[in-house]
Amino acid sequence: MIFSLAVYAAPYSSQASNTAYQFATALLEQGHALHRIFFYHDGVHHATTLASPPQDELNLYQAWNELASKHDLVICIAAALKRGILNSEEAKRYDKSAHNLSDNYSLSGLGQLVDATIVSDRFITFG
C-alpha cells in the first residue's frame, strides 16, 4: 500500500512528531511504500539544522533527517518562511544573513500535499 503522511506538530512540543516517526518506520518495516511526508504548520521546524536537543533525549532532528535522506520529505515553503526556516536561495531572496534548512528536505508548495493525497492509498495526519 502507498502511504503519505502530513505532520503539523513541531518536534518535542507534542508527542505527535515522535508518533509520526514511529508510524513511518513501522510502515516501511512492513513493506509498504512511503510516497511523501509533508510538513505543514509548526511541522516545518523539523527541518532546521540549528536545533540542539539535550543529549540524554532522543534526537528527533537526527532521526527525521536520516529518513529525509532516503525518502521524499517536503517542507511547506509558505509555512517555513513565516517561521524562519530558509534555504540559501530564500535567504538571498529575502536578504537574510543565514539559512538553516537541512539539505535532505525539499522546500515546496501545498500542491505537494494535494499530490500526495492523489497518489497515495492512505494519507495520515499527525499533530
Next chain:
Amino acid sequence: MNKNLLIVSRQPPYGSSLPREALDVALAAAVYDQNIGILFMDDGVFQLLNKQNPDTISQKNIASTLSALPLYGIENIYVHKQSLESRNLTIEELALDEIKILSTEDVAQLLDQQDHLLSF
C-alpha cells in the same frame, strides 16, 4: 485522477493558525481539480459566525475568506448540526448562506464517501 477529499476543521478560528492553513489546503486542492469539501464540527463551527471582529487582535476575518470559497469552486461546505446546538449557536448566526447542515448520521455517511480525510 480525481479523489474525494474532505477537510475536517475542528478548531476555533483564532487560537492557532490551523483553521486558516486548512483553507489554504482547500484552495490548493481546488486548483488541482480534486473533489474537495470542508466539514466544520466541534469548536470549528465558531469559524462560521457572522459577527466576528478580529481586527482588535490583528487577525483577518476568517468568515470573509470562507464566504469566498464558492468563487474558487469549493461548494461542498458542511456543518455538523449537533456541534452548533451544543454550543447554543443557530444557523441564522452563520456567515455562509449555502452551507449544508448535517446530522451525526449524515456526517458518518459523508466520511464514508471520502478517499481521504484531511484533519485540521
